[in-house]
Amino acid sequence: MDRLFANGTVNAAQFGEGPPLFLFHSLLSDRASFDAIVPDLSKSFRVIVPELPGFGRSQAVTGGLAAVADRMAEAVKDAAPAKDAIVLGNGYGGFVALQMAIRHPGIASKFVLADCGAAFSEPGREAFRNMAAASRAKGLAAITDVAMRRLFAPDFQAAHPDLMADRRAAFLRTDLDVFCAACDALASLDLRPELGKVKSPVLVLVGEHDEATPPPMSHELASLLPQAHLEIIPGCAHVPQLQSPELFLDVIGDFLPATFSAPA
Template sequence: MDRLFANGKVNAAQFGNGPVLFLLHSLLSDRASFDAVVPRLSQSFRVIVPELPGFGQSEAVGGGLADIADRMAEVVKEGAGAGEAIVLGNGYGGFVALQMAIRHPDIATRLILADCGAAFSEPGREAFRNMAAASRAKGLSAITDVAMRRLFAPEFQAQHPDLMRDRREAFLRTDPEVFRAACDALAELDLRPQLGQVKVPVLVLVGEHDEATPPPMSRELAAGLPQARLTIIPGCAHVPQLQSPGIFLDAIGDFMTASYAAS
């Protein structure tokens, strides 16, 4: 059942009971990208899956990534109440989660950052500038093939036509202005000088075939965080929880359990 957070500005679905787990979706997808893993996660956690600001029924935020992170910090504080929370972000959701942890050090007990990083290489920055420019000139439909290639390897796309049709439709529902603002923010982002401010344990995950946020970004991220470990997920690209949900759940399982055994 959906619920509104942050004074009615953020829409989120909730499942299960137990310690609170937030799942933040990527830029090229939506919260449905977690549908394959929510049933198992909700057996042990109260899983909250927001639509990030500007997506779905969530109100957009003026400003940059820091403002989005502040909005999501409100959601986490409200959702967790007096309890503790784990925050898992994939792609863009991972950048939001990382920025949130830097700006709000006590917001979560643990972080799982899947397929993101602290800063893009110059070719990575240029890719975001190009996507923003193409979408402005021709609309999101002009970059749908590029977007899907950043999410899934060509072989996976060919083997899962129904899923790809669904993912294309989800991408085309994205607000173009929100998409372009996010591209602009990611093209300029560099959180490397602030990584030392993240004091909680972090699990950094990346699909071995991720072209959007390649494994070197995750290696750099894990190396810069005070308490982090890196796991590379074999055979996966940018959204491993959708491509190989069982492998993804196995990759996060021990880290999730340890977080509450140690609390």
């Protein structure tokens, strides 16, 4: 069932009862990328899966990634005023969660940052500039193959044609202006000088074969955060919770409260 938070600007689905657990989706996907793990998580948590600003029925914001993070901070405060929330972000959602942790200390008790980082290499920055330029010139359809390659390895794509058709359709529903603005923000992002402000415990995760946010970015992120632990998820790329949900839940299980038990 969907609910609106942050004065009606953020649309989110809610499942289960218990401590609040937010799931922030990636740029190249949508909130359905968490569908495979929500049923297990909702046995122990009130799982809140928002559409990030500009996606689905959530209102867009101007002002870059900081404004996106501020809007999501409003949503977290609205849904979890006791500040006992756990926030899990994947990809772009991870960057939003990290920026939120920097700008709003104490807003959540723990963070799980999956397949993100604090800054991209120059080739990574160039990739975002190229995607933005190509999509502005020719539309999102022109970069769909590139987008899917950043999410999933070719062999995984070949083995899961129905899933890939669904993910392509989800990407093509993305608002072009929101996508390009996010690409511009990520191409210039460097949060490394501010990571010391994050006081909450953080679990940093990355898929072993992630090409969009390669493992060195997660190594750097974990090394610069005051309280962080790094886990590499074998055999996975940029959206491990979709590619290998049971393994993903097993990896995050020890970091979550003891009330949660990963599926056997």
